[in-house]
Amino acid sequence: MKRVFGAKKDKEPPPSVQDTSDRITKRGDNVEEKIKKLDAExxxxKEQIKRTRPGPAQEAVKARAMRVLKQRRMYEGQRDMLYNQTFNLDQVAFAAEGIKDAQQTMSALKSANKDLKGMMKTVNIQDVDSLQDEMMDLMDVSSEIQESLGRSYNLPDDIDEDELLGELDALEADMGFETEGGVPSYLQPDKESDLEGELNFPSAPTGHAPVPPGRVNMQAEDELGLPAVPGPSLRN
Incomplete structure (x- = not known):
């Protein structure tokens, strides 16, 4: 059968957008190199035209320059066309990448939505509310326990607050009576210190006998008030 009808050839996969863009860009670069060579020519x-006098020689150089200029413009048109194709392919590639990103985003969202629904099935809002109410009740019981443990012992229950306020006023009045002239009693001078001031005892002796009037004290003293030691005599 293959000899009669021939074998079916496998179709080659179509070129991708990126491969086509790279190939066209390479062609555009080759055309750009040709344009640079023509610019140098x-x-x-131009230099030959400047150095050549008007005449047949200058006209021949101008004709060559015109031919090169026509080729340059043709190559410029090809280059612009190739670059436009490359730009269009880049736009298509960008749109295709955007669609791929959107597909991946949708797949991720679907997977997350499925997982979230599965987790929400394990959580009941009524159970959460009941747990919160139970926690509040436990906190109230804990506060009552702490308050009960913080009570003081051996205190009479029939204490009158007015009576306590009266005692407080009387205590403040006693404290004000003990102060004289706005100075508390514990800051006032002691009576024993006043008595010592009234007795006016003489001061303690300094260790030097007083010099009688009319007599000169011939004994010298040093800087500390002690008798000075006489130095060696200079006489032989």
């Missing part, structure tokens, strides 16, 4: 012809 045109610059050489």
């Amino acid at each position: 045109l610059a050489k012809y």
